[in-house]
Amino acid sequence: MSEASRRAPPVDNRPHVRAGSGSKDSMVAPGRDTESPEMREEAEGWLRALAGRQARLREDQWRAIHALVAQRRRALVVQRTGWGKSAVYFVATALCRARKAGPTVIISPLLALMRNQIEAAQRAGIRAHTVNSANIDAWERVYAEVEAGDVDVLLISPERLNNPEFRDRVLPELAAGAGLVVIDEAHCVSDWGHDFRPDYRRIRTLLAGLGHDVPVLATTATANERVTRDVAEQLAGADAADAAAPLVLRGELDRESLRLAVVSLSDSTARLSWLAQHLDELPGSGIIYALTVAAATETAAFLSERGHTVASYTGQTDPEERTRVERDLLDNRVKAVVATSALGMGFDKPDLGFVIHLGAPPSPIAYYQQIGRAGRGVARAEAILLPGREDREIWAYFASMAFPDEETVRHTLDVLAEAGGPMSLPRLETRVDLGRARLEQMLKVLDVDGAVRRVRGGWEATGQPWHYDAQRYAAVAAAREAERTAMLDYIATTECRMLFLRRQLDDPAARPCGRCDTCAGTVWSDEVAPEQRRAAAQHIDRPGVVVAPRKQWPSGMAELGVDFSGTIRPERRAAEGRALARLTDIGWGTVLRRLLAEESPDEAIPDQMFDRVVTVLAAWPWQRRPAGVVTMPSRTRPHMITDLAARVARTGRLDHLGGLAYTGPDGAGVRRHNSAQRLAALHQALAVPDELRAGLAGCTGPVLLVDDYTDTGWTLTLAAHLLREAGAEEVLPLVLATRA
Structure with a gap:
């Protein structure tokens, strides 16, 4: 907050914020210049309450505050971190509330930020509350206080804008009675921004529903010219006249410290x-x-x-x-x-x-x-x-999370259209080959584009025409x-x-x-x-990473013809396993990424890495020592996995019992990206050969299940289920790497 943005106790003679009625009739009319000495003095008093007795408004802080309060304009402030952007909206809130405006709505991305802002506001006597995933029990009380006019600032996450209950019950009244709307970290609105978030795009819908006299402030420290222009255009809205163009205040971005x-x-x-x-x-x-x-x-x-x-x-x-x-x-x-x-x-x-x-x-x-x-x-x-x-x-890896190809998106829209009602994410996963996080991100974009809608019970298609903007997606990439x-x-x-x-x-x-x-x-x-x-x-060479067993089957497996549901029975479950390292680790992870890269040859692991395997086995605190070794089938690294299992068996004097097998030449087929479809494909493809079944019958003790790496964990989960069903007393997964 301004140059004096350090923690300071609030002054005792700070102005009093009156509860607003939602009426803006008493606010200063548009068109006033930035002189307004009385208003500036009032604003300076609020700044001192926020940031200490020595604080003074920067000129651009005052310009933004005046535009919001006196002119009811929309403004975009692009200033370096620590410049005092939050001081602008808290001071503007105090001035608007003193003029009987409704509460300020701040759309803020992170809980840490919300906590900081609430503490800052309360030190100055501004009553701030938040509605987020961490305070569900307080929602009803906060809603009631908003309706009663007892809240000066309501902070919400962008995700909250499309929560069905909040969107349908709270948001219309909030938008109608808001005295000021603030979009913090506004670069997230633009898909050209470095941290674009689909939920932020819903803010455009919120802005379109506001009256023209509701001031809006967008703030960010990280927007280049392209992002600044994009955000300003979104603030202006499609129907805005030139006279209503947002005020853009862009400052120097040096940080002298x-x-x-x-x-x-x-x-x-x-x-x-x-x-x-x-x-x-x-x-x-x-x-x-x-x-x-x-x-x-x-x-x-x-x-x-x-x-x-x-x-x-x-x-x-x-x-x-x-x-x-x-x-x-x-x-x-x-x-x-x-x-x-x-x-x-x-x-x-x-x-x-x-x-x-x-x-x-x-x-x-x-x-x-x-x-x-x-x-x-x-x-x-x-x-x-x-x-x-x-x-x-x-x-x-993170780049691979980009917007899916058109065929996948169209298929998703078709599935929703054919459903005849809302589909939950788990149910949709059984029909669309995307992981949960990426599927949800895609749906959020389609929601903002008007092609789908989030409702109670899941997602539904709207039937509205939708265009796959391949050129824009490629440009963003x-x-x-x-x-x-x-x-x-x-x-x-x-x-x-x-x-x-x-x-x-x-x-x-x-x-x-x-x-x-x-x-x-x-x-x-x-x-x-x-x-x-x-x-x-x-430290880096410490042996092993725990591979936790899955305990629940994915939802919706019956729709894929697989009779798995609910909890995986303990007698069919894998035991806790071990990996040499995570692929993302800063030590062995680097070596394993090279060894397991697609272009790497299928060959025996180096002796140094096998020594690491032995160290992991020696440090494994199992309750019963394994008696046998079983291999997973592999289309890409059969030699590596078989050789590893054989060396483990020789070194540990264990029975090499053989391996599971695929039922067809294509194995589990094309790689599936979500749990339900991955498990369904494996269920059709994986089997226990008769020789392995016979070996298990004669094995008195746990078996090590050897594979190159684990990602979703479903391959090991199903393999353990099949092995336990075939007579294995316990299954201990051992893999070179895990992505978890």
Whole structure:
């Protein structure tokens, strides 16, 4: 919040916000200029309540506030992180409410951001509430308080806009009575933005339903000219006259506190040991970003072992644990939080001293946004990038989640049209070959385009004509590829790093910063102490990753002719298994990605890797030692799997019982992307040969089930089911790699 955006106690003589009735008759009429000295003085009072007695409005903050309150305009503010965009909408809220306007609706992407904003508003006497997935029990109370006029600010997630109950019951009244609508992180509205989210596109529908006198504010720190233009056009609306064009306030994007640097290290061991060696040299507390959940978890574990006070924070972290970790970081009880992008937009800690990236994000703009968490309220903060060789492979995986091909989309629309009623996601999965997350993303886009609609019970087709915009989807994919190339250019550049990032954001005032490693010539050493390297190597070489068994069959299997439903009976279930490593791991994962790549030959695993297998087996805390070994069939790596099983059997003096088999030459057929269809295909294709059945009958003890890797887990689940049915006492999956 402004230049004084540091935590400060609220002043006692702050203005009082009166509960609005929803009427805007008493608001200042459009057309007033930005002089309005009395209104500015009032606005300054609210800013001091938010940010401290010394705070003063920036000129562009005042221009935005005046446009919203006095002129009821729509505005887009593109300013660097920490500039004070939230001060604009909280001050504007206070002024609008004092003029008997309805509540402000803030559409905000992350729970961490919502919590920060509610705390900031309450310090200034602004009554703010949120409706999100973490406070379901409070929804009815919040709705009632909104209707009673006892809420000044309601924060909602973009996903909430298409919740059927919220959309049909709450949203119409909210839109009709809103005094101000705020779209935070507005670059998400544009599919050209680095973090486009389909749910954000529904905001256009919300804006179309607002009266022309309802002011709207969109804010972001990361929008280049193309994204700025796209968001401004969406704010204006299709029917907006030129006179109603949104006010666009775009500022310089330099962050004078940030010292940018890149440290190129040889391998994962070097990067982990570098972190352990240098973490205490960094100022204050900070964030270490990792590209995957596995990397975040493992890095936090290693740093903890080395005596550092750290915590991990990912999309898989329990909500209560997330809140605790955020608070520990805010209160400097931890040196660092090792996080994925789940800890991202809007996390507000003005004195954050550093941001380190263990692996590069796929976009310089995304990188700029994440390093923007640091140095808001301190004179100096470090932003250090430790790129990895595996970064491009991880980028490629996320790129594979792009919008599906036209045939898949048309098929989905046909399935919904033929259903004659709503279809749930699990039921739709039995007919559409997409994974759950990608299927839901596609449906959200189709929903915004008007082709489908989310209703109670699932999704239904609207029957409206729909056009597959292949040219636009290809252009967006090309833009993403250009971003990835630009990120590699950032790593390699010899020019000013901040200048590079500002150019990526089309900042017309971009100039050399004089502070980064290339400008100042001050570089972080890439050398690490031998003792730190040994510790990192030992951590990376720890044996094995748990492969948890599946306990529930997918929904809707009866529709695919498979008699599986509900809980998998314990006597037909796989036991807990082991993998050498995750494919996303920062150590062995890199080796396994190369070994299991499509273009890699089918050959025996190297001796060093087999030694690792033996180590995993030796450390496995099974209750009963296995007595036999069974192999999975494979069309791509039959030699590797059979040879691995034979070596395990010889080394462990186990019976090599043979392997499961495919019923036809095509195996399980074309790769299926969702659980129901994957399991149905396997059910038709996988069988227990008579020789294996006979071997199981004579085996007195558990069997190891050997495969190259596991992804969804359904192959191992069905194989264990068949083996237990054929007489195996227990099935212990052993794979080289897991994607989990």
